[in-house]
Amino acid sequence: MGRWEPGAQGRLQLAALELFAKRGYSAVTIADIAEAAGLTKRTFFNHFPDKREILFAGAGAFEESVVNHLRSIPHDVAALEAVVQALSIAGSELARYREFSILRRDLIALNVELRERDLVKMVSLTDAIAVELLKRRVGATQASLAAQIGISIFNWAYDKWISGNDLDLSELMRTTLFDVRSIVDVVAT
Amino acid sequence: MGRWEPGAQGRLQLAALELFAKRGYSAVTIADIAEAAGLTKRTFFNHFPDKREILFAGAGAFEESVVNHLRSIPHDVAALEAVVQALSIAGSELARYREFSILRRDLIALNVELRERDLVKMVSLTDAIAVELLKRRVGATQASLAAQIGISIFNWAYDKWISGNDLDLSELMRTTLFDVRSIVDVVAT
Numbered sequence: 022m023g024r025w026e027p028g029a030q031g032r033l034q035l036a037a038l039e040l041f042a043k044r045g046y047s048a049v050t051i052a053d054i055a056e057a058a059g060l061t062k063r064t065f066f067n068h069f070p071d072k073r074e075i076l077f078a079g080a081g082a083f084e085e086s087v088v089n090h091l092r093s094i095p096h097d098v099a100a101l102e103a104v105v106q107a108l109s110i111a112g113s114e115l116a117r118y119r120e121f122s123i124l125r126r127d128l129i130a131l132n133v134e135l136r137e138r139d140l141v142k143m144v145s146l147t148d149a150i151a152v153e154l155l156k157r158r159v160g161a162t163q164a165s166l167a168a169q170i171g172i173s174i175f176n177w178a179y180d181k182w183i184s185g186n187d188l189d190l191s192e193l194m195r196t197t198l199f200d201v202r203s204i205v206d207v208v209a210t
Numbered sequence: 211m212g213r214w215e216p217g218a219q220g221r222l223q224l225a226a227l228e229l230f231a232k233r234g235y236s237a238v239t240i241a242d243i244a245e246a247a248g249l250t251k252r253t254f255f256n257h258f259p260d261k262r263e264i265l266f267a268g269a270g271a272f273e274e275s276v277v278n279h280l281r282s283i284p285h286d287v288a289a290l291e292a293v294v295q296a297l298s299i300a301g302s303e304l305a306r307y308r309e310f311s312i313l314r315r316d317l318i319a320l321n322v323e324l325r326e327r328d329l330v331k332m333v334s335l336t337d338a339i340a341v342e343l344l345k346r347r348v349g350a351t352q353a354s355l356a357a358q359i360g361i362s363i364f365n366w367a368y369d370k371w372i373s374g375n376d377l378d379l380s381e382l383m384r385t386t387l388f389d390v391r392s393i394v395d396v397v398a399t
Contacts, residue, residue, distance in 0.1 A: 099393075099396040100393060101393050101394060101396075102396070133330065136330060136333075137326035137329065138326070140326065140329035140330065140333065141322065141325060141326055141329065144325075144329065162386065162389050163389060163392070163393055165366060166362060166363075166366065166386070166390055166393055169358075169359075169362040170358075170362065170390070170393065170394070173355060173358040173359065173362075174355075177351065177354060177355065197355070200351050200352060200355055201355055201359070201394055202394050202395075203352070204288075204289060204352055204355055204356050204359065205290060205359070205390055205391050205394045205395075206395075207288040207290075207291070
């Protein structure tokens with residue numbers, strides 16, 4: 022797998038991550054980031070609306086990818102199965118951003134502002150998945166719950182995936198799905 | 211069931227909700243809220259650290275209640291079952307805030323700042339539940355997933371509960387749990 026070769030946007034992201042890791046997210050200004058990337062503040066604002074968004078630039082593309090993969094899965098595949106498949110494929114495509122993902126996760130854990138933004142992005146993704154499921158004629162309750170459970174599975178598996186070595190995201194998702202089943206199956210009827 | 215009889219904190223909350231509903235969350239200042247409640251800004255800050263928090267004052271108490279109920283459920287009850295029971299009991303105790311909950315939900319839906327805060331509170335609650343499950347010797351994966359699925363069930367059922375008439379939260383939670391089971395059960399093994 023090739024290394025990530027960044028353009029202006031990528032250079033700003035890398036510079037930002039290095040500075041955030043060194044000084045802490047709050048202490049770094051947009052001017053610092055632009056300078057470290059050898060670019061101007063103006064260029065920064067051509068790529069990102071604010072400092073927070075530098076860590077979430079991929080969220081829109083990822084959501085689009087998940088939705089596209091979900092659309093390509095036959096309608097006779099059950100809702101949660103389809104969600105898990107779509108997230109597995111879209112997630113696996115992020116393999117080259119693994120290093121970025123680890124740094125990003127650790128920064129988000131330390132800063133409430135970033136955590137808030139991350140949660141909002143996750144809700145947006147969850148809603149987009151639920152909307153796709155509705156189009157597949159899944160009922161409203163099932164669509165919302167399958168999207169939420171799928172995202173819970175993804176978050177758990179993705180975190181293991183970027184932390185571990187040589188694990189396959191699809192397999193981790195599958196294992197986590199079995200964990201969900203074992204949790205749900207023992208509930209009283 | 212008695213009506214909610216507010217002290218200074220409650221008066222500030224009611225005044226705030228009325229003003230938010232009339233003018234929109236962003237257009238209302240802390241001074242406006244204090245004035246409408248017949249109190250000073252200083253009193254406001256004795257009760258709330260900021261304007262956002264006025265809508266989340268009950269979150270800490272609710273989390274405590276959920277955790278306490280969870281602790282009182284025998285350890286041989288399965289993880290998700292225990293979570294659903296604890297959330298059902300703690301949620302039912304919020305019956306007298308139903309009107310407040312509806313206004314609050316509608317405000318949160320309209321404002322990204324509020325949605326962010328709401329999500330952070332939900333994650334805090336989810337984490338608190340997961341920690342309790344770990345103490346019950348549930349494994350880490352299962353604890354996290356059971357907490358997340360329990361919260362998804364709760365959010366869905368609670369929203370129906372405050373919107374509907376004469377529905378029982380515990381029953382709605384139970385129905386939603388069955389929906390979760392039907393979603394998970396059809397997944398390929």
